[in-house]
Amino acid sequence: MAEDFQGIATQFVAHYYNTFDTDRKNLAGLYRENSMLTFQSSQCLGVSAIAEKLVNLPFQSVKHQYGGADAQPTLNGGIIILVTGHLQVDGGEHPLGYSQAFHLTKDAAGQWFIFNDIFNLVV
Amino acid sequence: MAEDFQGIATQFVAHYYNTFDTDRKNLAGLYRENSMLTFQSSQCLGVSAIAEKLVNLPFQSVKHQYGGADAQPTLNGGIIILVTGHLQVDGGEHPLGYSQAFHLTKDAAGQWFIFNDIFNLVV
Numbered sequence: 217m218a219e220d221f222q223g224i225a226t227q228f229v230a231h232y233y234n235t236f237d238t239d240r241k242n243l244a245g246l247y248r249e250n251s252m253l254t255f256q257s258s259q260c261l262g263v264s265a266i267a268e269k270l271v272n273l274p275f276q277s278v279k280h281q282y283g284g285a286d287a288q289p290t291l292n293g294g295i296i297i298l299v300t301g302h303l304q305v306d307g308g309e310h311p312l313g314y315s316q317a318f319h320l321t322k323d324a325a326g327q328w329f330i331f332n333d334i335f336n337l338v339v
Numbered sequence: 340m341a342e343d344f345q346g347i348a349t350q351f352v353a354h355y356y357n358t359f360d361t362d363r364k365n366l367a368g369l370y371r372e373n374s375m376l377t378f379q380s381s382q383c384l385g386v387s388a389i390a391e392k393l394v395n396l397p398f399q400s401v402k403h404q405y406g407g408a409d410a411q412p413t414l415n416g417g418i419i420i421l422v423t424g425h426l427q428v429d430g431g432e433h434p435l436g437y438s439q440a441f442h443l444t445k446d447a448a449g450q451w452f453i454f455n456d457i458f459n460l461v462v
Contacts, residue, residue, distance in 0.1 A: 254409045254421075286377045288455045290442060292415045298377075298440040298457035313461045315438030317421040319413060332411045334421035338436045338461045 225287030225297045228320060228328065233280040240278075241271050246330050248323055254334045266333075275305040280314075294321040294331065300338075313338035348410030348420045351443060351451065356403040363401075364394050369453050371446055377457045389456075398428040403437075417444040417454065423461075436461035 235242050244267035247253075253260045253269060260266045282301030290296050297318040302311035319332035358365050367390035370376075376383045376392060383389045405424025413419050420441040425434035442455035 252411045254411060257407065257409060283459075284380065286380060286457045286459065288375045288377060288442075288457060290413070290415075291417070291444060291454060292413075294414070296419065296440060296442050296455045296457070298421075298438065298459060300438050300459045300461045313436055315421065315423050315459070315461060317419060317440040317457075319411075319419050319442070321414060331414060332419045334409045334411060334419070334440075336406075336409065336421060336423045336438070338423045338438060 219289075221289045221295045222287045224320070224328065225285050225295055228295075228318070229282070229285040229297060229299055232318075233282065236270075237277075237279050240273075241267065243267065243270055247333075248329045248331075251330055252332055256336060277306055279304045281311070290319065290321075292321065294319055295328075296320075342412075344412045344418045345410045347443070347451065348408050348418055351418075351441070352405070352408040352420060352422055355441075356405065359393075360400075360402050363396075364390065366390065366393055370456075371452045371454075374453055375455055379459060400429055402427045404434070413442065413444075415444065417442055418451075419443075 244263055247263040247266050249262050253266045260269045280303045282299045285297050285299050287295050287297045300315045303314055304311045314337050316335045320328050321331045323329050367386055370386040370389050372385050376389045383392045403426045405422050408420050408422050410418050410420045423438045426437055427434045437460050439458045441453055443451050444454045446452050
């Protein structure tokens with residue numbers, strides 16, 4: 217039976233941005249050794265490289281606001297998600313548009329993790 | 340050996356938007372019966388529903404301009420792509436920001452097609 221991919225996506229995205237905006241080093245738990253992140257065209261492979269990239273982004277505080285998370289199932293039982301929204305860095309007055317695509321899949325223990333992650337500002 | 344996923348993605352995206360901007364009914368050839376399109380949260384399944392959606396979008400002419408196409412390989416030999424850019428509808432003066440995520444995979448004949456397609460305006 218098909219899982220509720222939209223429900224999983226909505227929950228995942230809320231958890232992801234809440235973690236990002238409160239203590240982003242805790243995002244590491246959502247990636248695995250074969251995960252990929254492309255952040256503004258800069259590429260990272262694996263949980264430690266990805267966590268280092270995210271923790272060292274050049275701002276102290278960030279707040280993501282997104283309009284929704286559109287999800288579709290993929291062939292291998294994964295979920296692809298596209299998020300579009302705005303983010304506010306260090307309390308700045310001008311929110312920046314962004315989009316982020318996630319591809320979630322399950323690890324050997326049956327836990328969802330981020331296999332593909334591509335982030336871009338929309339300028 | 341890993342295919343040149345970034346090269347395939349770049350070629351695909353150029354072909355996709357060139358087709359979209361010249362005669363978008365020809366996009367049908369890039370989808371299959373199990374393809375999914377989520378266009379501004381409206382969902383279509385299968386090549387004929389998707390083609391109908393794209394052909395009947397409420398504008399005559401459109402021009403996509405995008406800053407690049409970031410690509411990653413997926414677990415099942417597919418390619419995930421995130422495009423961010425602007426589009427100009429019916430020669431309007433104010434381009435609209437958009438983002439679009441594609442998941443490409445190969446059909447039984449070894450031809451790339453769009454399995455997942457999620458499009459959103461960034462407003």
